[in-house]
Each structure stands twice: as structure tokens, then as C-alpha cells.
Amino acid sequence: MSRPHLLALAFACVLAASCKEHGHSHEGEAAHGHDEGGAHPSPEAAEPERPDLSVTAYQDGLELFMEYPSLMVGQPSPLVAHFTDARNPDGFKVVTKGRVTATLRYADGAEERFVAEKLLRDGIFKPEVRPTKPGEATLTLRLEGEQVAGTVEAGKVTVHPTVAAAVAAAPPEEAGEPTVPFLKEQQWKTQYATTPAEARVLQGGVRANGELKPVAGQAAELSAPVAGRVLVGGPVPHLGQAVKKGDVLVRLVPTSVAGTTDLATVEMEAARARAELGLAEREVTRAEEMLAAKAIPEKQLDAARVAKEVAAARASAAERQLALYRGAQSGAGGPGGSTFELRSPLEGVVSFADVTPGAVVEPGKRLVSVINPSRLWLEAKVYEADAPKVERSPGASFTVAGFSREFTVDEQTGRRVAVGTVVDPATRTVPVLFELPNPDGALKPGMFAKVTLYTGETLRAVAIPESAVVDDNGRPTVFVMEGGESFFKRAIRPGVRSGGWVQVLDGVKEGERVVSRGAYELKLSTATGAIPEHGHAH
Template identity: 25%
Template sequence: MNSRNERKPSTTKRMILMIALVGGFLAVLIAWNIVGKMMGQNAAANMPVQPQTVTSMKVGTQLWQPEQNSVGSLRAVQGADLAFDVGGVVTAVKAKSGQQVEKGQLLIELNADDIIAERRQLEANAALLKLNLDRARKQLSYKGISQAEVDTAEANYKAAQAGISQQQALIDKRQLRAPFSGRIGIISITPGSYVRVGDAVVTLQQLDPILVDLNVPQDKLGEIKTGQAAVLSLDSFPDHPFLGEITAISPKLDPGTRNAQVEASVPNPDELLKPGMFARVAVQVGEQKPNLTLPQSAITFNPYGETVFLVKRSGKKDEKGKPEMPTAQSVFVTTGAKRGDQIAVLSGIKEGDEVVTSGQLKIKNGTPLIIDTSTAPPDDAAPTPQEK
């Protein structure tokens, strides 16, 4: 019994000793890690920040014309799909597809032989009635007949002339003429084709000038006035803006959209613009205003706001007598309208500030900068495609 009681204290001491050893080992490891991290942080803090190559430019002021942008649809000043009032067989096509025609020019004829024959018969009868009228007037001069007989002869002659005019009108209905000067479209019918009443046989469009319809919202309508310049840009002619002017503003708004229809007229001497085309329209409103501008690549857009990096130069020299490298400083800015590659900056910087225009992703506050202007980003308010 005594030997068992003597072993218990010995076992307990060994367990306490093992726990103490393990605890001490863990304490040493934790201390080592803490010291290592502190040494690493101190070493990183003492390591110099590597300079980064960026492009930069001085902030300048440019005069920008305020614009109100919209989209529009082109239509002809005069345009119509021409059709016959009567049906019939085509006997002649007097115009070619795509031809420029003048007002009143004959385009297409339908068969009118029977009506022409009736008109000739009426003309012969009218000629006879004219002779009778002339004889009646001579007889009246020496009292050979009464005035009533002369009046009857004159009425008969006028009725015959009216009949001729009626037949001529029926003939004219079978002749399709241009109601105004313009360019005709594709003519797909040929002599021998049968045309039904009301079938459109050819389109006629007056292309110079051409009109563009655009919708302006109610809150912007006060800026629009007739006579203002309107610049059209189309995907079909990316390097060719078209200049026109506002000619009319609708006196009422669409109650569904609260938009007003606005019309602009655009010279089109080369007939590059066609009815039905889609165009982007920039209406120049108000007077030109100065704006601080930067390339859009200089702006870093973040959820919490837009920023730019300023190039800060200390003016000091290093130990070798060379100017110290400039450093980056981030500032918040407020941006405005865009023009091509440029963007207006409303606040946050001033004219003459030097701003990083590319390479922002690899710098932060205090990063030394190497300025390289040989690869500056585009900075054009009205860029045009470049031939490769």
C-alpha cells in the first residue's frame, strides 16, 4: 500500500514538467514569429519604393461649345411614293432608276389609245362647231339670224371644248409625272406590266436639303431655339460631320414621353444623306465656355469618386546635385462633359497642374515617378479614324 502511494506524486510531477516544457516551446515559437514580423516590417519600411514610368501633361483650358445631344431620323424635304389613279398596262418607261428628274417630267405611261381616239373625235366635232359659230356671227352682223341662235352655237362649241379637256384629263391620269424635282428610286416595272390603282411604282425624294427629326425632353427644351447650329454624325461617314441648323420646334409635347419634336435642316449637295438614316445630333446651345480638360485616361473612376494623380516636384536636389524625382499625389476631382478623347474637370485641380495621364495602376501616393511623354495617350476633342 505504501509503495503505490509513493508513485502518485512522482507521476504528477512528470506531467507538470511535460506541460511546462510544451508551454515554454510554444511561447518561444510565438515570440520568434512576432520578432520576425517586426523585423520584416522594419526591413520593408526601410526598403526604397521603386520608381515607376508614367506619362503626364500640364492641365490647360479650352473653349468648349455647350451641346445638347440627341438622336434623330433623316427625312426628305419632299418625298413621295408615286402611284397611278387608274389601272392599266405600261406602254413606256421614260426614266431610269436613280435618275435626277425635274418637276413635270414624264416618268411612266399607261396605255391610253382608246381615250386618245375619243379625244380626236371630240376635236373634230369641236372644229365643226367652231365653223358653225363663225358663220352664225357673220349672219348676225347683217341680221340674217337671231342672237339666240348665235348663243346656241357658242354654247355647243364650248361644250365640245370641255369634252376635249375631260378626255385630256383621262389621258393625263395615264401619264405619271414628277410632282417636284428630285431623285427617283428603283423602277422595277417594264413595258407590258399591269399596274393596279394605287400601287406605288416608284419613289421620288428631294435630297438637298434634307431634314432630321429629333426629340428633346421637356427639361431641355428651353435651351433649344431656331437658328441654332446642329452637327450630325453618322456611322456611315465617321470622319465627315454634317452642319445644319434648327428650323422648327413643335408647339406641343408628346403627353406620353413629354418630348417635343424638333426639326433641323442640313445641306446635302452631294446627296450622301438619305431619308431613313439614323444620326447622332449635337445641338450647339449657349455661348462657348472655358473648361479645364484632360485625356479621359487620366481619370480613375471609383465607386467613391473620381481621382487623378498629380506630379509633385519638390525642387530639391539629391546628394549628387541632381533634382529629386517627382512623386505621385492622389486628389479627388469632379468631372463634367466629354468631347472625343477629352473630359472636362470642374473641380479638384487648377490650370498648370501636372497630372499623370497613364500608368496610374502601378503607382500610389508617394511613388517616385519617371516621366515619359513619348507614349502620351490621345487627347483630341474631335478624333477621326486613322489609316493603318
């Protein structure tokens, strides 16, 4: 065979493989592109193929995406009906149980019913419609089952008398906005949901970064007041321990005396101080007698009394030093104030503990921290340009990493504490403080938050869930549903954000459905370049 013939044959094989890859084939049917019998007649004898139709509808908590050939009198038209339980906006679920009844209701009131007693496979029913007369009709599908039940109107349909009539009635294909495929089988394997863009009343607000902090006066640190040894056998606090105000957390035996002198020296200093005190007391008595005999002036008696007070203070200090030294040498507390007790200044939980029995610590070392987490402060850092808008902010909403829900602070759930009066020269922001309850302790001090501070203004605008917006190379982007398995990728211009919703100034129209759960998975499927097959094998 010549080289040109070989090239022609290879090209024909490539075309045949491409047609096979992109065709929709259904169990029990020929692939689209051939006649009903599946034969391959000559081009001159080939009958036109019935156009394919599809519909996506939402009703009774159900999503119906259906593909089917144009309806024709006396010919079977299998309806490939994909049913999804769409009652939960946080994630749709595939329907796994039930039966479906398809009803054709003609304009004259006549009805024809066709039943699929069971699923073809999870999510897919395939009732076969065989109309008996031509004309306009309404197609309705009724799902009955334990998981979910409901009726979905697929809309107006036409039953054609011939294939030629169906072809002639088919709308011409128009080149439009490119779409991204995301098959039902992919949707059902991930957290997926759609939501229509709708007009909502939104709270005006500004965005800011924030941090959760303990309420002022509801956090405390206990540090070693002197160099000392942690008492062996004393309390040892641990992280997360609940404590009450006044509970002893650490007992510390001072060791500073031991590093500077010995017991004999301390005892000698104490004896000297006692002797000096005795001498000072006798001098006061003598001065009082001499003043009574008018032998000395009164100021000499005053001087003697001052000397006695100084000697008394020195003797007291020497006695305490001797007691501390003896307690430090024995390694245990004793009477006479030989140990320091660090007590909790408030009720709460231990948030930090570095206490080892017998360990020697330096003065000022942090040993224990206690916080009361029942209420927290949210500190939002508002850029100076937005600061005037939030001077009287009535509240805020915020999200924290690790939590799927949004938290709200308003007059019912908390209060605004203060608005800063000075702009931070480093960050050019103004702090705004809110106080909020934290009864279950789920929120932790130190957590970072994305905050929307309300300005007090309201507006009515077309909005979509914030979860629908993904970042695409720095551009806010959403996926708008074109059909059950195809989506438009559109950049949007967001506006006000409020209560988990974002205003759409451009890019999405009211009534259009956006992917509100699973948008990132859809974005990733387009980024990999792995476009799924265009059809299904049912």
C-alpha cells in the same frame, strides 16, 4: 498519418500554390519572395527581400511602365521596361523594334549606362542595372529604333548600400481605393489609349436626339397618275442611279379605258361627238342669219354658240379617249399623247424604284423617288425645358452610328434653318433644324444622330474625352490610371458636353489619366470576373 496531419498538409499545399500564382517571376531571376540565389534558407537565416518598385511616365510620345527591384550597390537590378508608342490618341501601339539605354545620373554629375540591345519580347526591354556607388540619382531610359525614338525620365531613385537600407526606406503599404488590373499584354491587343483630364474651354450645350432628312424641295416622289401599263422597252430606273432634271424615268400607257368598254363603242362615241359638233356649227350659222334678218332675239344666237363650244369639247375628249384606247391595246406608246412620261423634277439620285416593264399599276402607286443628297437637314428634337437655351443656337455637333468621327454644323460648315414654335404634344419636344453639306454622300437621310446643340455660352472646366465614359448599370463611369497596369473604377458626374469632350464635375481631378480608348474592353474584363494573373513571366 492521422486526419489532423492530413488536413494541415493540404492547407500548406494550398498556401504554396497561392504564393506561386501571385508572384512576379522574370526570366533569369528567382521569384520574388526568395533571395537572389533562389535557395530556401531557414527563416532564421533568411535575408530581407528587396522591395519592388514601379513607375509610369509619359514623354516624347512614349509611355513607359517599368517594374524593378530597389537599386543596391553591386547587385543586379533588372528593369522590366514596357514601352508603348503613345503618339496616336486614337490607339497606342506596342513597340516592336529598338534598343534601350538606361542611365543613372548621380548628384555629383557621374553617370552609369546600361544597355539592352534588343527586346525581350514585343514591347518589353530588360536592361540590367548594377550601380557602383550609393546615393541619390536620376534614372533615364533612352529608346532608339525605326518605329519610334525618345527619352523618358523615370524620376529620382536611391541606390542603397544594403538590402536592409532599402527595406527601411520603402514606403509603408496603405490600404486605399481598390484597383482593376489590365495588363500591358491585354492593352496591346486592343484599341487602347489614355488621356489626362485637363482644363479646356467648352461650348455650353444641350443634348438631343436627331434625324438626318432631305432638304425641303430636294426630294420628290413620282407616282402613277392613272391606271396603266409600264411601257416595254422604255427606261427602267434603278436604286442609286444619278439623274438630271427633266430625265424621263418611266413611260406609262393608260389602261383605264380598256376595263370599261370596247373599241366599237369608243369609235361610235367619237363619231357621235363629231356629228353633234357639226350640227352645233350649223345651228350657229343659221342663228346668225336669222339674227341679221331680225327674226330671232340675240340671246338665241348666244345659246347656239354655247352649244357649239360644248360639242367641240365633247368631240375633242372622245378623240383623245379613242387614241388612248388604241395605245393601251397595242401595249406601246404612240403619237397623239397616248403615253404618260414621268420625268425627274430635280437633279440627284434615285432613292427608290419599283418599275417592272409590262406591269400594270394602279393610280397613285409610288414608282420612283429622287433625292439630292449634296445637302441635308439635321432635325434635332429638343425637350421643352431646354428649348429656351437653343433659341439662338449658333451650331451643333452630332455623332452617327458607324462613324468614329464627330460632325459639326456651324457658320462655317452650315447654318441654322429654323427653331420650331410649337411643342409636340406626344414627345414634348421642339424641333430645331440645321442645314449641312454632304459632298461625298456619306451621310444618308433617315440616319439617327446624337446631337449636342450649342447655347452660345462658353466655360473653362476640367474635361475628358466622351469616349472615356462608359455606362455601368446606369452610372457614367471612367477608369482612372493608378499605374501602367492598374486602374481605379470611378463613377463621375458629367456636365457640359462639347466637341467630343465632357466636363467632369466630380470623380476625376485635373492631371489624372483616364482610359480614353478601350474603356469598354476594360469594363468587360471586370464584368467576366476573370482577373488576370498579378504578375508577368519575363
